[in-house]
Every structure is written in structure tokens, then in C-alpha cells.
Amino acid sequence: MDSRSPDAQQTDEQQDQHRAEDDSALEVTDTAVDQDQASAGDGEASADDASDAAESRPQNGSPIETTNEGAPAKGSRPTRTRAATRRVPRWAFLPFIALSAVHVIALAFHNDAVAAPTKLGLMPLLAFAVLVGARGLRATAPIALLLAAILLSWLGDGAGVFVPFLPTLPMMLAFFGIAHLAYIALFWRHLRIRKFPLAAALLIVWWAAMVIVIAPAAKELAVAVAAYGVVLGLTAAFATRCSPMVLVGALFFLASDTILAFMLFLPDLTPPITDAAVMFTYTLGQGLIAAGALAAFRRRQSAVTA
Structure with a gap:
């Protein structure tokens, strides 16, 4: 049996309620921070992907056909062959x-x-x-x-x-x-x-x-x-x-x-x-x-x- 007065008991209940509200607010803040960090990570990954894609293109902006190993595809050879065919060795x-x-x-x-x-x-x-x-x-x-x-x-x-x-x-x-x-x-x-x-x-x-x-x-x-x-x-x-x-x-x-x-x-x-x-x-x-x-x-x- 609690020997404290009714006013003291009421004060304790109010303090417990405030602490519960503060804990809830902290949880919401932590969740928001985690979401922001995840979004930032996704943004960095997207930027890295975009950078890799840009590096895989030639300077003129046209894509390069690549094989599984990343080398130019065989389809680009006829162009070089035709250019060589047109040249006379001076x-x-x-x-x-x-x-x-x-x-x-x-x-x-x-x-x-x-x-x-x-x-x-x-x-x-x-x-x-x-x-x-x-x-x-x-x-x-x-x-x-x-x-x-x-x-x-x-x-x-x-x-x-x-x-x-x-x-x-x-x-x-x-x-x-x-x-x-x-x-x-x-x-x-x-x-x-x-x-x-x-x-x-x-x-x-x-x-x-x-x-x-x-x-x-x-x-x-x-x-x-x-x-x-x-x-x-x-x-x-x-x-x-x-x-x-x-x-x-x-x-x-x-x-x-x-x-x-x-x-x-x-x-x-x-x-x-x-x-x-x-x-x-x-x-x-x-x-x-x-x-x-x-x-x-x-x-x-x-x-x-x-």
C-alpha cells in the first residue's frame, strides 16, 4: 500500500507519462535518421552507377558495344577493316x-x-x-x-x-x-x-x-x-x-x-x-x-x- 499523498501520486504519474512521450519521440527521430541515411546511401550508389555508365561511353556520347569481358565487340571491326582497305600505303x-x-x-x-x-x-x-x-x-x-x-x-x-x-x-x-x-x-x-x-x-x-x-x-x-x-x-x-x-x-x-x-x-x-x-x-x-x-x-x- 502506497503511503504517499494523492498529490504526490499524481505527480509521479505525470512524470511517467512525460518519460513515455520522450521515449516515443526518440524512436521516431531514430527512424527518420535511419531513413535519411538509407536514402543517402541509395543516392551515392546511384551516383556511382551513373559515373560508371558515363565512363563506359566514348567522348562522342555513343555507346560502345562490349563483350562479356568488356572489350569492344567484333561488330566494330568491319569499320576499321574498310578504313584500312581504302588506304594506299604511301x-x-x-x-x-x-x-x-x-x-x-x-x-x-x-x-x-x-x-x-x-x-x-x-x-x-x-x-x-x-x-x-x-x-x-x-x-x-x-x-x-x-x-x-x-x-x-x-x-x-x-x-x-x-x-x-x-x-x-x-x-x-x-x-x-x-x-x-x-x-x-x-x-x-x-x-x-x-x-x-x-x-x-x-x-x-x-x-x-x-x-x-x-x-x-x-x-x-x-x-x-x-x-x-x-x-x-x-x-x-x-x-x-x-x-x-x-x-x-x-x-x-x-x-x-x-x-x-x-x-x-x-x-x-x-x-x-x-x-x-x-x-x-x-x-x-x-x-x-x-x-x-x-x-x-x-x-x-x-x-x-x-
Whole structure:
């Protein structure tokens, strides 16, 4: 039995009630704090996930396809393959360009000891560039035609060395004439991209002028020179249907043989620098034709595989 007065008992009951309310308030506060901490944790996790997702994207914002290991998917390889297919390895032409420069400079300074051997090394180095540039290409027939034209040009360059028992000039015309036939077949069958332009008719005017000017001086070779002029003009005409690089190369080749014709049959009209001019335009023309043909083959194969 409680001996305290009724007022004291009432006071104790009020204190017990206040303590219960305080405990309830503390529980509510602890629950709210726990919820806030959980929300903060979720927010940090979401931020981490967003950061990881951002790091997995390239800088341009497009997603990268990945495999299970996180590496780029195989589906991205054809793009790199097509880009590689379109490129012509320029380094492969550097030996040809370097030797051409040495040869032309030797001719300009009339150094036959250097000019003679370097001349025979030009077309083999160009053929090397074509072989390197043709790796991975399936255009075997046009590449064979291009190499055949380069080989025949090499025989024409060294006609006096390769067939010394035959007249040099007729054999040179024969080898280069067949080389031009190979170029015509290459341009006509494998490199054409447009119809003949009207400007191609100007080559008829060029041929007629060459025959009128050169034929009397060529004497017994007049017919051979006229026939060679036909195939040379046709090479340039068919090149007008090809890419600009091939066309420019063919026009340089045309200029080279035109200068050579004046040097051989009208030497009094040609300055001493003519030898260097002939070989400068010749090597430039042959190099541009080869590089332009390889570029066209690669573009075509890339378009097929795209």
C-alpha cells in the first residue's frame, strides 16, 4: 500500500507519462535518421552507377558495344577493316620517288654514270610499290594488267640493254606500244567511272599535229611513230574516263613521249634539259597511274564489302 499523498501520486504519474512521450519521440527521430541515411546511401550508389555508365561511353556520347569481358565487340571491326582497305600505303612509293629524283637530277647535270643504272631501277621499284599496295585486294586481273604495263615499260627503258642485238629505237617503240595496250585494257575494263568527255577529241588534233611535224623527220620510222602515236593517244583518251589521278598520270605520260619524240627526231629544237624533262614527266606519270589505280581498286572493294 502506497503511503504517499494523492498529490504526490499524481505527480509521479505525470512524470511517467512525460518519460513515455520522450521515449516515443526518440524512436521516431531514430527512424527518420535511419531513413535519411538509407536514402543517402541509395543516392551515392546511384551516383556511382551513373559515373560508371558515363565512363563506359566514348567522348562522342555513343555507346560502345562490349563483350562479356568488356572489350569492344567484333561488330566494330568491319569499320576499321574498310578504313584500312581504302588506304594506299604511301611509304611503298618512297623508294621509287627517291630514285626518280636521283635519276632526274643526274640527267639535269649530265651524269651518265648515275643516270644509266638508276633508269633501270625505276620500274622495278614501282612494281614493288604496286605489290605492296595490292595486298588484301581481290582484283587480280587488273593488278596483273598494271604490273604487265610496268614490266613492258621497264623493257622499253632498257631496250638497248635487254636486246642489244636489235635496233634500240624500234624495240623501244614496240615495248612501250604493248605497254600502252595494257594500260588501255586496264582503263577500259577496270577503271572507267564516266563516259568519254568531249575534250577527249582534242587528242585527235594532238596526234595529227605530231604526225605532220615528226613524220618527215622520222623517215623510215614514220609509220611506226604514227602507230605509236595512236596507242599513246588512246591511252590518254581512255584515261579521261578514269579518276583524276589516273587521268593526270596519263597526260604526264603523253607529255613525256611528246617531248621524247622532239628530242629524238628534232634534236635541234630541244634544249639540253630535255632529257631531265622527259624522265621527270615519265616517272611522275607512271607513279600517278599506279597510285590512282590502286586507290580505285581499294575504293571498289571497300564499297563491295560495306
